[in-house]
Amino acid sequence: MALRTVKLGVVDLKQVKAVLRRRLQLMSEGVHDRKVIVIVNGKGGVGKSSLAAALSAALSKTGLKVLLVEIDEQGNQDEDLGTAASGLADDGHAQAAALLEGKPFEPVGEARPNLSVIPGGPALQDVIEELYCQRRVAVNSGDPEDQFAWMGMYAAAIDPVRHLYDVIILDVAPGSEPLQLQALVAGDMTLVPTRSDPSSRKGLRTVARRFAQARQLNPLLRLLGVVIFATASSATRVQKKIKNQLAEDLNGAAPVMDQTIRHVEAAAVACRTHGAVPQELAVDTTADLDPAVRRSLRALAGDYRSLALEVLQAKAALDQETTQKKGAA
Ligand SMILES: Nc1ncnc2c1ncn2[C@@H]1O[C@H](COP(=O)(O)OP(=O)(O)OP(=O)(O)O)[C@@H](O)[C@H]1O
Ligand SMILES: [Mg+2]
Numbered sequence: 001m002a003l004r005t006v007k008l009g010v011v012d013l014k015q016v017k018a019v020l021r022r023r024l025q026l027m028s029e030g031v032h033d034r035k036v037i038v039i040v041n042g043k044g045g046v047g048k049s050s051l052a053a054a055l056s057a058a059l060s061k062t063g064l065k066v067l068l069v070e071i072d073e074q075g076n077q078d079e080d081l082g083t084a085a086s087g088l089a090d091d092g093h094a095q096a097a098a099l100l101e102g103k104p105f106e107p108v109g110e111a112r113p114n115l116s117v118i119p120g121g122p123a124l125q126d127v128i129e130e131l132y133c134q135r136r137v138a139v140n141s142g143d144p145e146d147q148f149a150w151m152g153m154y155a156a157a158i159d160p161v162r163h164l165y166d167v168i169i170l171d172v173a174p175g176s177e178p179l180q181l182q183a184l185v186a187g188d189m190t191l192v193p194t195r196s197d198p199s200s201r202k203g204l205r206t207v208a209r210r211f212a213q214a215r216q217l218n219p220l221l222r223l224l225g226v227v228i229f230a231t232a233s234s235a236t237r238v239q240k241k242i243k244n245q246l247a248e249d250l251n252g253a254a255p256v257m258d259q260t261i262r263h264v265e266a267a268a269v270a271c272r273t274h275g276a277v278p279q280e281l282a283v284d285t286t287a288d289l290d291p292a293v294r295r296s297l298r299a300l301a302g303d304y305r306s307l308a309l310e311v312l313q314a315k316a317a318l319d320q321e322t323t324q325k326k327g328a329a
Contacts (some may be wrong), residue, residue, distance in 0.1 A: 010133050011032055011100060013149045019156040020149065020217060027220050030325075034318060036158065036168045037224065037311075038187035043203025044174040044209075047193040047229035047261060050268065051307075052171035053080035055191075057277040058308035060115035064166040067107060070094070070120030071154070071183050072173035075126070081111040082275015094119030098157045099127045105157040120171070124179075131178035148217055155186040155218070174203070177210070183215030189224040189315065192260075196228060220322075224314050225255045227307065230263040255314065259307040264296035271297075278304055 003164040026032040032325055041050045049070070056068040070077045075092060083287040088109045095118050107116035134150035141147050158168065172183040184190065194200045203227070215221050267278065270293050274281050281287060282297040289297070 010137055011102075011130060011153070012174075013134070013146075013153070014154060015102070016152045016156040017145060017149045019159045020152045022309050023155065023159065024217075024219075032188075032220060034188035034220065034315065034322070035162065035166060035221075036170065036187040036189070037315075038170045038172060038183045038190045038306060039193065040170075040172040040180055040183060040190055040207055041192050041194055042174060042180070042205045042206030043194070043200045046174075046195050046200050046203065047227070048174070049076040049080055049171050050271075051191070051193050051227060051229065051261070051304075052169050053077060054277045054279065054304040055308055055311065056115055056169050056305055057081070057112060057279060059167050059169075059312075060112055062308075063114065065114050065116075066162070067116045067118065067161070067165045067168045068111070069118040069158075069168065070171045071095075071124070071179050072120040072171060073122055073171065073176075075121035075123040075235065077117065077171065078121075079272040080117075080277065081117065083117060083119060085112050086111070088117060088119065089119050092123035092127075093118060094156060095120065096123040096127050099153055100130055114246075116165075120173075120220055124173075128176055128178060130184065135178065151185045151214070151217055152182050154182040173178050180207070180210050181214055184210055184221060184278070185218045187218070188220060189222050189318065191224050191227060191311065193227040193229040195230055222318055223255065224311065224318070225257040227257050230268075231260045241274040244303055257307060257314075258274070259303060259310050261303050261307065262300060264300050266290075266293050267296040267300050277301075 023032065039048045041048060060066040073092065076091065078089045082091050088111060090108050094106060094108050098105040103136050105118070107118050109117065110162065111117045130154070131150065134153070138147045138150045148267065162168065170183045170187060173179050190207070190211065192204060194204050203311060211223065270289060271278055271281055274284070274287055276284065278297050279301040281303040282294065
């Protein structure tokens with residue numbers, strides 16, 4: 001059967017290529033600050049959105065200026081931060097317009113003081129379709145720059161607003177390979193939540209492969225850490241075994257975070273029902289909560305608070321490593 005040549009109408013990537021070239025230049029000169037954290041795992045339901053919301057809230061509470069972007073057509077952050085009730089949910093339209101129409105990558109508003117949000121939602125389907133088209137066009141290009149440029153559409157959209165924030169957190173969809181690649185090219189560090197079961201570990205290995213692919217365009221990308229999520233056991237021996245398995249999955253290159261997130265389902269459900277993260281709901285005296293749930297919430301809030309601290313320390317260690325390399329060069 002003869003192949004038909006179909007002309008695809010796709011976004012012009014001239015601007016994207018210019019941004020990617022400039023980023024690589026800045027990276028080689030050592031003047032690219034790490035501030036974009038990608039929360040990603042190829043497996044669904046491993047705690048990405050819960051972690052993204054709790055971490056964003058914890059960091060913004062310390063006075064850091066945070067932007068949370070949900071690169072996911074599911075739009076779960078509406079529940080995690082209660083943004084639907086405060087009129088901040090837009091089904092992903094602002095994000096899609098920035099990617100497809102060249103509009104500024106602007107937040108729809110502040111979900112908390114210092115915490116700006118760009119929600120995800122069904123409008124991102126158009127972005128996903130565009131990315132598949134771009135990838136098909138790229139395959140047929142003889143120019144290596146054209147072959148890779150499509151992966152940098154989010155990097156190019158985020159670039160003009162990077163300077164406005166201290167931390168940018170990307171909460172990425174589990175099922176979309178093009179979106180994950182985009183986020184990994186746009187990001188500076190990844191945080192990978194995982195449960196300890198075999199299928200979550202498979203999702204982790206998928207991320208490791210995409211991570212390697214993204215680094216061709218984004219050589220400064222680093223793994224900030226793996227977070228063991230909703231673990232049923234607090235036994236040191238079991239946790240050590242899980243950590244060893246994870247390190248094996250990532251060829252020994254896995255800094256597994258010391259702080260794990262405990263499994264407390266009723267507390268997690270209460271958070272989504274109230275549109276609040278554990279640190280907020282645990283101290284909300286107006287919320288009608290079962291005393292056992294409140295106790296779990298306090299413990300869960302503690303997990304997230306110390307994880308946020310560990311994330312900041314891991315980030316500082318990466319920054320220091322980069323500064324030392326710069327000094328030695
Ligand atoms: N600490 C916890 N203990 C038990 N269950 C939890 C905990 N935190 C969140 N959950 C529940 O786990 C489920 C998955 O959480 P979450 O939505 O954060 O994962 P996700 O990786 O973002 O999922 P998706 O891949 O669908 O985007 C949710 O139903 C949530 O209520
Ligand atoms: Mg999610």
